[in-house]
Amino acid sequence: MPQRQLAAALNIDTATYCKIEKGERKARREQVEAIAYVLNTDEKELIKLWLADKVYEMVSGESNVQDILNIVNEKILKYGQNI
Amino acid sequence: MPQRQLAAALNIDTATYCKIEKGERKARREQVEAIAYVLNTDEKELIKLWLADKVYEMVSGESNVQDILNIVNEKILKYGQNI
DNA sequence: CGTAAATTTGCCAAGAAATGTCAAGACGTG
DNA sequence: CACGTCTTGACATTTCTTGGCAAATTTACG
Numbered sequence: 710m711p712q713r714q715l716a717a718a719l720n721i722d723t724a725t726y727c728k729i730e731k732g733e734r735k736a737r738r739e740q741v742e743a744i745a746y747v748l749n750t751d752e753k754e755l756i757k758l759w760l761a762d763k764v765y766e767m768v769s770g771e772s773n774v775q776d777i778l779n780i781v782n783e784k785i786l787k788y789g790q791n792i
Numbered sequence: 793m794p795q796r797q798l799a800a801a802l803n804i805d806t807a808t809y810c811k812i813e814k815g816e817r818k819a820r821r822e823q824v825e826a827i828a829y830v831l832n833t834d835e836k837e838l839i840k841l842w843l844a845d846k847v848y849e850m851v852s853g854e855s856n857v858q859d860i861l862n863i864v865n866e867k868i869l870k871y872g873q874n875i
Numbered sequence: 876c877g878t879a880a881a882t883t884t885g886c887c888a889a890g891a892a893a894t895g896t897c898a899a900g901a902c903g904t905g
Numbered sequence: 906c907a908c909g910t911c912t913t914g915a916c917a918t919t920t921c922t923t924g925g926c927a928a929a930t931t932t933a934c935g
Contacts (some may be wrong), residue, residue: 711910724898725896735893737894757854757856764864765868769868778865781861785857805925805926806882808923817923820922
């Protein structure tokens with residue numbers, strides 16, 4: 710499937726899509742959803758990967774990342790944001 | 793210690809500091825560091841909490857947060873960003 | 876109560892960052 | 906070479922972040 714089609718599905722220029730595909734740009738949520746739809750893949754899975762990526766980018770390069778993730782985990786447990 | 797002093801230490805308006813303290817604004821990294829310094833607390837700990845907060849904000853409200861955290865964890869292990 | 880200090884809130888503006896487009900060039904293939 | 910596709914870089918646009926100001930509210934205390 711040519712980028713042209715994907716790009717069209719996302720309402721963006723092929724140039725932009727290209728960058729997203731190459732990881733030079735972050736997709737936005739709606740775009741991830743649209744991609745899941747067009748490619749007929751599991752949207753939730755894709756969103757998870759996309760979020761994991763964002764989190765990774767936020768914490769990579771830090772020290773004690775495990776600690777940070779643990780703290781987050783505790784907060785999740787505590788406030789029961791698990792849906 | 794009055795907000796006025798903290799605010800002064802961060803070179804910002806008390807109003808702005810107030811928002812940060814109430815969680816209506818995110819502090820920026822340098823500000824967290826400055827706070828640690830002024831309050832004479834462990835900077836690394838504070839930064840960890842601050843980052844955990846940011847991550848939490850990013851994922852709370854999502855489903856399967858644990859999955860997401862796991863994925864991140866794997867990436868960390870894989871690419872050895874643990875400093 | 877009355878006053879002053881401290882905190883909070885709402886709103887706006889400047890700047891930074893993210894996202895997008897365009898035009899030109901690179902790459903592959905008939 | 907000619908075509909379609911993909912990539913790149915410079916620049917435009919949109920969106921988010923940050924901070925200030927002024928006014929409102931709360932708190933402290935005589």
